[in-house]
Amino acid sequence: MIKLEHQFLFQIVMAVGNGTDLQPMLQSSLSVMMRKLGCNIGAVVRSTNGTLKIVHCIPYHIKNSKAVLSISQHSMAESPASRQPFMIKTSGHTLMAFILPDYGMMVLGKAGPIFSKQVLGALTQIADKLATACIACEQAQAVKEAQQKAQLLLDSTAEGIYGVDASGNCTFVNQAALHILGYKGADNLIGKNLHSLIHHSYADATPYPENKCLIHQSFISHEKIHGNDEVFWHRSGNPIPVEYWLYPIIHDNQVTGAVTTFFDISERKATDDTIKHLAFYDLLTGLPNRRLLMDRLKLALVASKRSGQDGALLFIDLDNFKTLNDTLGHDIGDLLLQMVAHRLESCVREGDTVARLGGDEFVVMLEDLSKKDLEAAAQTKAVCEKILVSLNQPYQLGTHEYTSTASIGATLIKDHQQSLEEVLKQADIAMYQAKKSGRNTLRFFDQAMMDFINTRATLEGNLHKALDNHQFHLYYQIQVNDLHQPLGAEALIRWLSPEFGLVSPDQFIPLAEESGLILPIGKWVLESVCLQLKAWEKNAITRDLVLSVNVSVKQFLQDNFVEQVRSIVQHHAINPKLLKLELTESLLLESIEDSIATMNALKEINVQFSLDDFGTGYSSLQYLKRLPLNQLKIDQSFVHDLATDTNDRAIVRTIIAMAHSLNLSVIAEGVETEEQRQFLLDNGCELYQGYLFSKPVPIEKFEALLKVKLNAADVVKKTK
Structure with a gap:
C-alpha cells in the first residue's frame, strides 16, 4: 500500500510540477488508484457553499453520476468532522467516499469485498494529498486565466x-511592443536585459551608458519617469523615436521591477520637423526664411563681438524679375528662383547663410571675415563678384534660355550696437543704390546714405501733417514778353516746415508722389490758384494775368480729374482761359489716348495747356500734333548754355520752329542773362521766365514786382 501511495504522489507531483490543469491531473491520479485497487x-466531487459538483468521474455516465452525488451528500452529512470514509452498497457495487479537506469528496467504487483497514487508512492519507493538489491546480488555473486576461488586455x-x-530583465511584453520593436515573439525579449537590447545608444548611435539611462535613474529615485526625446532600437538596427513612461514597482521600499509604456512617435516627429521646416525655411527654395535669418544674424553679431572678426550681409535682388513673371508665367519665375538659390549656395562657404526673404529678394550672410574693415570689405567684394558672375550665366528654364542679372547691396557686420x-536695412539701402547705378553691380552701404534715408523718412512723416497745418505756400515766378510786360506767372508750391525750414520741392514732391499725398496737395494748389485768380x-x-500750374502724373490720371478741375473753376467763378495746366511729356506718354481725351474735355471749358520741359523726353510730332496744346515750354537745361553750346542752340531753334509750325506759342524757362534772352528773341521766342526777371x-512780393515791371514795360514800350 505504501508503494501505491508513492506512485500516486509521484503522479500528482509530476502533474502539478508540469503545470498540468486539474482535469489531466485527476485523470492520471484516479487511474493509478483504480488500477491498483x-x-x-x-x-472527485467539488463542494462549494454546500453545492456539489462532479469535477471528474471514471467512467462518466448518468447512473454513476447519480450514485456519486448521492454518496457524497450522505458523506458530507454524516462524517465531515470524523474524516471517516462513508460507505454505501448498491446492486453489485460498494462505494466509498473520502473527505478531501477544504475541497470536497473522493469516491471510489468496486465490485466484491470492501477495502481493508490498511487500504482505507492509506486512502485517507492520499485524499489529503489529492485535496492539496486539487486546490493547487485550481489556484494555478486561476492565475493562468488571470494572466491570459491580463495579456489579452x-x-x-x-x-x-x-x-x-x-536587474532590468524583461518579465512580460505585449504585442504592440513586439510589433514596434520588430520582434515576432515574446520569447525574443523575456528574460533578456532590455537596456542592452533596445536602449543601448542615443539617436546618433553613440553609446548610452546604463547608469545614465533615465530608466536606471528611476530605479534609484523611486520616481516615475517620462521621456520624450529618446530612441529605442528596432531589431533591424534602426532607431525609433519614442515617448515613454516608466513606473517603478516598489515593495517594502525596494524597487522590484518596473512597467514601461511607450509610443512610436516617428510620424509625430516627422510632422513636427515639417512644421519646423515650414516655420524656418522657404517652401519654394528650401533656403532659410527671414525668421531663421534673423536668428542666425543675432548669433553672428554675438560671435563677431566675441571674436573681433567682421561679417557681411548681402542683399540681392534680381533685375527685371517682374518682366519674366509677366511674360513667361509664375511657374517659370519659380524655376528661376530655385536655380538662383542653388547658384548662391555654391558661391559661399558651408558656414555662411543663404536666405530668401520673399519674391526675388535673397540675403547672404558671411561670417568669420578679417578683423580689419578694409580686408573684410575686400573679401566681401570678392564673394559678390563671384555671385554676379554665377548669376549672369544663362538659365535653361524649360524650353526657354534666359539670362538674368542681379543688384547687390552689402554692409559689414562690425558695429555691435546695431540692431x-x-x-x-543698411544692406537693403545699398542694394537700391546698386539699382540706381545701372543694375548688375555691387554697392556698399555708407553712413551718409543712411543719414539721408533717415532724414527723408522724417520728412515724409512731417509731410502728412503739412497740409492740415497750413504749412504749404504758393510762390509766383513772373512770365514776361519781349517788351518785359508781365503776362502771368507760374505758381510753385513751397513747404515751410517748423522743423526743416523752407523745404525744396525737389525733396518733398517725390515723397508726395510715392505716398499718394500728391493728390490732396495738387487739389489744394488748384484751389489756391483759382482763389488768387x-x-x-x-x-x-492783374485781371488778365494767366497762372500756370504743374500737374503730376497721379493727379492727371485720376478718373475724376476733369470733374475736379471743372468743379473748382465753377466754384470760384473764374475765367478758365486764365488757368494754364503744365504737363510733362512723360506724363502724357503714360497713356496717350486717355491723356488726349482728358485734355479735350478740359479744353471744352477753355482751360489752357502748356507742355513743360519740352525736348527732354521723347518728343514726337506723331503725338504732338494730336494734343490740344496752347504752348511749348523750352526746358532750362537747353537755355543754360545757349551762349557756348552749339548743340543747345540748334535744339532751341528746332523747338521754336516746331512750335510755330504747330501754331503754338513758345516760352523759355531758366532765362538768367540778357544774352540768353536776346538769342531767344532773335530766333522767334518772345515769352520768358527766369531769374533775369525774378525768382x-x-x-x-509778386504783386509789388508787378508794379515795377509794368512801369519798366512802359519805358521800354516808349523807347520803341
Whole structure:
C-alpha cells in the first residue's frame, strides 16, 4: 500500500510540477488508484457553499453520476468532522467516499469485498494529498486565466508595454511592443536585459551608458519617469523615436521591477520637423526664411563681438524679375528662383547663410571675415563678384534660355550696437543704390546714405501733417514778353516746415508722389490758384494775368480729374482761359489716348495747356500734333548754355520752329542773362521766365514786382 501511495504522489507531483490543469491531473491520479485497487468507479466531487459538483468521474455516465452525488451528500452529512470514509452498497457495487479537506469528496467504487483497514487508512492519507493538489491546480488555473486576461488586455492596446525586474530583465511584453520593436515573439525579449537590447545608444548611435539611462535613474529615485526625446532600437538596427513612461514597482521600499509604456512617435516627429521646416525655411527654395535669418544674424553679431572678426550681409535682388513673371508665367519665375538659390549656395562657404526673404529678394550672410574693415570689405567684394558672375550665366528654364542679372547691396557686420533690423536695412539701402547705378553691380552701404534715408523718412512723416497745418505756400515766378510786360506767372508750391525750414520741392514732391499725398496737395494748389485768380479780377493790373500750374502724373490720371478741375473753376467763378495746366511729356506718354481725351474735355471749358520741359523726353510730332496744346515750354537745361553750346542752340531753334509750325506759342524757362534772352528773341521766342526777371516770390512780393515791371514795360514800350 505504501508503494501505491508513492506512485500516486509521484503522479500528482509530476502533474502539478508540469503545470498540468486539474482535469489531466485527476485523470492520471484516479487511474493509478483504480488500477491498483481494482476499482471500476473513481470520482472527485467539488463542494462549494454546500453545492456539489462532479469535477471528474471514471467512467462518466448518468447512473454513476447519480450514485456519486448521492454518496457524497450522505458523506458530507454524516462524517465531515470524523474524516471517516462513508460507505454505501448498491446492486453489485460498494462505494466509498473520502473527505478531501477544504475541497470536497473522493469516491471510489468496486465490485466484491470492501477495502481493508490498511487500504482505507492509506486512502485517507492520499485524499489529503489529492485535496492539496486539487486546490493547487485550481489556484494555478486561476492565475493562468488571470494572466491570459491580463495579456489579452495588454495586447489589445496600441501602446507598447513591457515589464522588467530589478536587474532590468524583461518579465512580460505585449504585442504592440513586439510589433514596434520588430520582434515576432515574446520569447525574443523575456528574460533578456532590455537596456542592452533596445536602449543601448542615443539617436546618433553613440553609446548610452546604463547608469545614465533615465530608466536606471528611476530605479534609484523611486520616481516615475517620462521621456520624450529618446530612441529605442528596432531589431533591424534602426532607431525609433519614442515617448515613454516608466513606473517603478516598489515593495517594502525596494524597487522590484518596473512597467514601461511607450509610443512610436516617428510620424509625430516627422510632422513636427515639417512644421519646423515650414516655420524656418522657404517652401519654394528650401533656403532659410527671414525668421531663421534673423536668428542666425543675432548669433553672428554675438560671435563677431566675441571674436573681433567682421561679417557681411548681402542683399540681392534680381533685375527685371517682374518682366519674366509677366511674360513667361509664375511657374517659370519659380524655376528661376530655385536655380538662383542653388547658384548662391555654391558661391559661399558651408558656414555662411543663404536666405530668401520673399519674391526675388535673397540675403547672404558671411561670417568669420578679417578683423580689419578694409580686408573684410575686400573679401566681401570678392564673394559678390563671384555671385554676379554665377548669376549672369544663362538659365535653361524649360524650353526657354534666359539670362538674368542681379543688384547687390552689402554692409559689414562690425558695429555691435546695431540692431538686426538696422543691419538688414543698411544692406537693403545699398542694394537700391546698386539699382540706381545701372543694375548688375555691387554697392556698399555708407553712413551718409543712411543719414539721408533717415532724414527723408522724417520728412515724409512731417509731410502728412503739412497740409492740415497750413504749412504749404504758393510762390509766383513772373512770365514776361519781349517788351518785359508781365503776362502771368507760374505758381510753385513751397513747404515751410517748423522743423526743416523752407523745404525744396525737389525733396518733398517725390515723397508726395510715392505716398499718394500728391493728390490732396495738387487739389489744394488748384484751389489756391483759382482763389488768387478770383482775387485778381478786381484789379485792372492783374485781371488778365494767366497762372500756370504743374500737374503730376497721379493727379492727371485720376478718373475724376476733369470733374475736379471743372468743379473748382465753377466754384470760384473764374475765367478758365486764365488757368494754364503744365504737363510733362512723360506724363502724357503714360497713356496717350486717355491723356488726349482728358485734355479735350478740359479744353471744352477753355482751360489752357502748356507742355513743360519740352525736348527732354521723347518728343514726337506723331503725338504732338494730336494734343490740344496752347504752348511749348523750352526746358532750362537747353537755355543754360545757349551762349557756348552749339548743340543747345540748334535744339532751341528746332523747338521754336516746331512750335510755330504747330501754331503754338513758345516760352523759355531758366532765362538768367540778357544774352540768353536776346538769342531767344532773335530766333522767334518772345515769352520768358527766369531769374533775369525774378525768382519765385510770395504773393505780396509778386504783386509789388508787378508794379515795377509794368512801369519798366512802359519805358521800354516808349523807347520803341
